[in-house]
Amino acid sequence: MSEEFYFMDGNYVPSSEAKIPVRCHAFLYGTSVFEGIRGYWNEEEKQLYVFRAKEHIERMFNSSKIMFMDAKYTLDEYLDIIKTLIKKNEYKENCYIRPEVYKSSLKIGPGLYDCDDSVLIFTIKLGNYFKGDEPLKVCVSNWNRLPDNTIPPRAKISGAYANTALMITEAKKSGFDDAISISADGKVAEGSAMNFFLVEGNSLVTTPSTSNILVGVTRNTIMELAKEELKMEVVEREINRTELYIADEAFFCGTGAQIAPIGSIDHRPFGDGKIGKKTLEIQKLYDDVVRGKVEKYKKWCMPIY
Numbered sequence: 001m002s003e004e005f006y007f008m009d010g011n012y013v014p015s016s017e018a019k020i021p022v023r024c025h026a027f028l029y030g031t032s033v034f035e036g037i038r039g040y041w042n043e044e045e046k047q048l049y050v051f052r053a054k055e056h057i058e059r060m061f062n063s064s065k066i067m068f069m070d071a072k073y074t075l076d077e078y079l080d081i082i083k084t085l086i087k088k089n090e091y092k093e094n095c096y097i098r099p100e101v102y103k104s105s106l107k108i109g110p111g112l113y114d115c116d117d118s119v120l121i122f123t124i125k126l127g128n129y130f131k132g133d134e135p136l137k138v139c140v141s142n143w144n145r146l147p148d149n150t151i152p153p154r155a156k157i158s159g160a161y162a163n164t165a166l167m168i169t170e171a172k173k174s175g176f177d178d179a180i181s182i183s184a185d186g187k188v189a190e191g192s193a194m195n196f197f198l199v200e201g202n203s204l205v206t207t208p209s210t211s212n213i214l215v216g217v218t219r220n221t222i223m224e225l226a227k228e229e230l231k232m233e234v235v236e237r238e239i240n241r242t243e244l245y246i247a248d249e250a251f252f253c254g255t256g257a258q259i260a261p262i263g264s265i266d267h268r269p270f271g272d273g274k275i276g277k278k279t280l281e282i283q284k285l286y287d288d289v290v291r292g293k294v295e296k297y298k299k300w301c302m303p304i305y
């Protein structure tokens with residue numbers, strides 16, 4: 001297939017025709033909310049499953065509400081559009097689906113009032129976000145995660161990703177793979193664009209939804225799988241910086257990152273620096289669940305074909 005389709009303003013258009021004007025409010029002021037959703041190709045079934053699309057769209061409705069945006073379509077309509085778009089793009093491999101609700105008026109001034117909303121959805125073929133098999137070398141970022149009453153991390157707002165951009169750039173330029181974000185009070189928030197878990201014995205520890213995090217769909221998935229399938233205890237609590245250095249294992253999780261094992265934080269390795277045992281178990285289970293290979297959790301996988 002030569003050119004892919006994007007969904008824009010109610011139509012499926014060739015990607016080269018999907019254009020946004022220079023004076024679009026979202027471009028000038030970062031006023032769009034979005035989701036990142038993954039589709040996984042199951043080779044045995046010759047089926048593409050989109051993972052927890054419903055939960056992503058519901059989160060986008062919440063982001064839209066916070067930002068005075070009208071997301072235009074119902075949940076079922078979004079799911080239908082995603083199915084149609086992937087079918088039109090004829091994907092038979094892993095992919096990424098990116099819906100955006102954005103302020104589209106050519107208005108000067110950042111106010112969210114008197115400003116039209118538009119919806120676009122694009123898809124791309126996508127492999128792994130983190131390359132390589134080695135666990136990640138991670139630092140604690142010098143940049144703080146934004147608190148809820150600045151640009152709320154609970155909403156997935158494009159403008160807020162300037163914060164993530166500074167973190168990841170600083171980390172990479174300093175020779176790390178990624179960064180952990182800390183709030184102004186010194187407490188751990190999450191990764192740069194992922195949630196974060198520590199493993200302590202048979203417990204999984206993660207920061208609560210009030211710790212200036214995006215409350216991740218993958219995070220919720222891991223919490224349920226760990227409790228139900230791996231019989232682990234899951235604890236949501238504040239995490240101090242020095243706890244990062246003495247836990248048994250740590251990993252990031254997110255739609256993009258999937259389950260990304262961490263080998264060291266601020267030059268302090270976990271164990272022998274290899275992927276931790278619990279992390280590996282969680283990673284394997286997650287990889288099967290997202291591909292619709294675990295019957296009990298097929299309810300989370302939306303078939304496309």
Ligand SMILES: Cc1ncc(COP(=O)(O)O)c(C=O)c1O
Nearest residue numbers: 193194195214216217218254255
């Ligand atoms: C800041 C941030 N935190 C957490 C996540 C993980 O969220 P999810 O698992 O819903 O993809 C993301 C992913 O997009 C993110 O950008």
